[in-house]
Amino acid sequence: MKYLLLGALVLSSSAAVKAQEGASAAEQVKEILKNKPADADKQIKAIYKKNKKNMEAVVGIARAFYEANDTANAHVYAQYAADKNYPAAYLLLGDIQAKGDHEGAGGAASTMYRQAIYFAKQAGGTIDETPYYRYASINRGVNLPDAISMLDQLGEDAPELAANGRVNLLKGRVYDLANRVEDAAKAYAQVPLNALEERDFLSAARANYLLGEYNKSQEIVDYGLKSYPRKFTYNQLGMFNHTQLKNYDKALEYADRMLNQSDSVKMNPEIYGVYAKALNGAKKHQEAIDVYKKTLELEFDSQDKKAGVIKDLADAYKGIDDYENAVTYYDLFLKTVSHASLTDYADLGRLYVQYADKLEGDAKIEKLTKADQIYSDLAEKNADAKEYSLFWRARVNQMMDPEAKDGKAQPFYEELFNAIMEKAEKDKADMARVKEAGQYLMVYYLKIKDDTQRSIEFAEKLLTVDPANETATQIVSMKK
Secondary structure, three states: HHHHHHHHHHHHHHHHHHHHHHHHHHHHHHHHHHHHEEEEEEEEHHHHHHHOOOOHHHHHHHHHHHHOOHHHHHHHHHHHHOOOOOOOHHHHHHHHHHOOOOOOOOHHHHHHHHHHHHHHHOOOOOOOOOHHHHHHHHOOOOOOHHHHHHHHHHHHOOOOHHHHHHHHHHHHHHHHHHOOHHHHHHHHHOHHHHHOOHHHHHHHHHHHOOOHHHHHHHHHHHHHHHHOOOOHHHHHHHHHHHHHOOOOOHHHHHHHHHHOOOOOOOOOOHHHHHHHHHHHHHOHHHHHHHHHHHOOOOOOOHHHHHHHHHHHHHHHHHHHHHHHHHHHHHHHHHOOOOOOOHHHHHHHHHHHHHHHHHOOOOHHHHHHHHHHHHHHHHHOOOOOOHHHHHHHHHHHHHHHOOOOOOOOHHHHHHHHHHHHHHOOOHHHHHHHHHHHHHHHHHHHHHHHOOHHHHHHHHHHHOOOOOOHHHHHHHHHOOOO
16 A cells, blocks of 8 residues: 555646656746747757646647747647647647637637547546636637536536535536626526635626626625725726616715725726716715716717716706706707607606696796696607696696686697596596596586586596595585
């Protein structure tokens, strides 16, 4: 037994020496390639000759050429080791093929990675995850199931890597590279947080953010920040998460870390926009306005993203009751966005109503008239918005004629009331609108038009959908 142990010790010692010699050879070649002496080729050949029986050293020499972007010589030396079926040589040959842009480069690289896996298993010993992951990475775009299958194979060949979450971590990376957000999040969810590496914290947190899982995303961000407190992208995502969660004060804490306590601050319109949104949410409207205006000076990669910032700027002005600027910028938003929705147009109408509420006299009537026209146009744009249009036109005209002396709201409420009453089924919005319309019409005909019979007719109809309405009950009781 002691001789067996002694033999194992000798083998282990020999492997360590070869590894040390291999590293030394690679470093020597790197230095030569860096300094570029006149006899560089001669010096490198001498190093190879001295180490040609040490495959680790030969591959180290080849990789030195690869890292110096000399793939031709890298291939030559890697092939020397590949001829001896050395797994790391095939790994490098795969990297060389993957770096090329010629037709079939991906397939050739995949073949080399498979060879690296095959000869490593033949040699025995610890499984290297690298060729499995490289194969999966290069095939993610052409055959994602095959790419993931290779990582499943890694889990079978190295069960400890499946057990500790490493296989799922690599799957998360591949799914992330393939823009399969939900799959990436699921894979990363099976990895202990303390097993994530620097790149993974961002990928896992971002995947959860994109899925709307803001609390989960933030949990990952905060764990990553324990090790990388000055990481700009982590602090940025912390601001994004808390802004979405409407934790605006907390969002601004991460914004401060992002801007003042991070390395390599790299702002763009989207980041500025979220920062301004957090300021706006925290009622720091003037600061938000300043940031929004600064953002609009930047280049956007999408006209709609710029439109979104303009819309938020309008909202910030509304926050300080500057409705003149609010409607100006909201109107600019509608002109900038590629496809304004009916809701977008309706929001402009509501903005004019809010503006009017701050005014008196002719100025008030002017803004309400604009709101009325917007709601009128809304019905013209889409017949499905007819009832919504009638409802808001009725309200706007009631604001212009609060005592109902001129009956401005009557035609809109009456048309709305009749349209809803004709429906076999009425939803919550219908019920709220028909009650409001019926209430107005009963009182209008009774007190303004002195038409008791007409008032009773509306009261009776209203009681069929709102039997607890006391006003309607009282009016019906007047019936002779």
